[in-house]
Amino acid sequence: MKIGPIEVWPPVVLAPMAGITNAPFRTLCREQGGGLYVSEMITTRALVERNAKTMAMIRFGPAERPRSVQLYGVDPGVVGRAAEIVAGEGLADHIDLNFGCPVPKVTRRGGGSALPYKRDLLRRIVRAAVAGAGALPVTMKMRKGIDDDHLTYLDAGRIAAEEGLSAVALHGRTAVQHYGGTADWDAIARLKDAVPEIPVLGNGDIWTAEDALRMMARTGCDGVVVGRGCLGRPWLFRDLDHAFRGSAERARPALGEVAATMARHAGLLVECFGSETHGVLDFRKHVGWYLKGFPLGAETRRELATATTLAGLRERLAALPAGLPWPGEAADGPRGKSTARERVLLPDGWLDDPRDAAVPADAELATSGG
Structure with missing residues (x-):
């Protein structure tokens, strides 16, 4: 799998997880096998303002190549400037945009998984990020939508392809599902059919290497994004490395x-x-x-x-x-939070007009980490 000029093999990406995918955890995972290992969520406002905590979070070990950073932002101007800083100062080799975070403090500002509902605002943000990143590949991670009545992933995928993103990843859940229920792998297949011109990565319910192989076979996606499945289990990436090379060997540490x-x-x-x-x-x-x-x-x-x-x-x-x-199976299954939400917190009037490209007041978070 190629993401811009970056060869990714096996086609596996560590999902950005706030408070989890810092340099120590990425080190443990990267030692187990190949792939792309993404930082915690970095807020663009904090990066542009040189927040000390945020600058410390953009820290990669000397052996980390390629270096991937995930940016969160709602204001196209701020996102574009943050991408310029990452590219201009050589802070990373790849930028991922967060349009999938379902936590209330993000969605109530119109960010994360709430933002793709505003199609024109999404396009402005993606365009600004690509322009600011220059030669660096830019990707995005998203969910199916806010809920089943407000699905956005197909429109968002087309915008990503039209605006020059190098790949798009889909978590097969809506924001209101949070991490509850079962991920909709069929949605990943539909997205792949809708945007065949760029790599599509699937995310959701990958607990074992076999799950990853099944997802790719079922959906036709180009790669997988692994999140909660590797919590407390960095050797999952060893299993994935073996599986994609055709080996039946699996890590079973005592x-x-x-x-x-x-x-x-x-x-x-x-x-x-x-x-x-x-x-x-x-x-x-x-x-x-x-x-x-x-x-x-x-x-x-x-x-x-x-x-x-x-x-x-x-x-x-x-x-x-x-x-x-x-x-065995007692350790291989689901881990992490798995409950759904009753509703998604959104800015007042957020659902009134999907074409409204205005940036919500106080939309940008001042600190990083989700």
């Missing part, structure tokens, strides 16, 4: 290998943040994902999830029964 990866992940976070307290606290959310399916008691999990020092965390990890085998 608890000792899992614990060693957990300790390394925590250490990388401490190094990245320059603070032991920050790094260990940030790691806590990963504990349940790493240990999913292993027959460990609640007290053991609680102790690991409440560690306050790196030494304390490593000591508790070393005490785990290293020989416990990989729990």
Whole structure:
């Protein structure tokens, strides 16, 4: 698969996930296999204003090539300027645009998965990003729409192709579904039929390498985007690498290998943040994902999830029964949040006119990370 001049093999992309896909996690995943590994969501306003936290988040390791950054923005002028900065200062090799985030603080400003409903505004943003990025390839990730009564993915895909995007990724859920229910892979197939001139990537319910192969066979998509399936399981990218090369080999790490990866992940976070307290606290959310399916008691999990020092965390990890085998299907299944929402928070009057290209007041977020 090619995204602009970038060869991506296997055709696998790590989905941008706020608070997850920072440099330490990308490092762990990238070591397992090939693909494209995208940063956390970076807000364009914060980048243009040189917000210190945001600038620190645009941090790639020396071995990270190509470097991919995801930008979120609602104002075409700000998005275009942010793309100019990324390209002009050599901050990344690829820009992805976020039109898929379903969280309320984003959609209520008209951003993320709410924005493609405004077709003309979407076109202005995409056009500005492509112009600002110059030679860098620009892609976008989106959802089917706001809800089943307001589907936007086919129009958005055509706009992407017409305005020069190098690829488009579709999560087969609406914003109101959030992460509930089942992803609609048939929508991915319809998008591929609608925009055959650019690569289409599918996203949603890829928990195993076999799921990725099934999605591509069923939809005809050019590649897959993996999000929640790799939480606490960076070796999923090893499985994907093997699967796309025709190998039946799969990673089945015993608890000792899992614990060693957990300790390394925590250490990388401490190094990245320059603070032991920050790094260990940030790691806590990963504990349940790493240990999913292993027959460990609640007290053991609680102790690991409440560690306050790196030494304390490593000591508790070393005490785990290293020989416990990989729990199989119990660990391979869904992970992360899976509930739907009752409604999507939107700006007042957002659904009145899909051709209104005005930028909502206070649309741009001042900080990055979703």
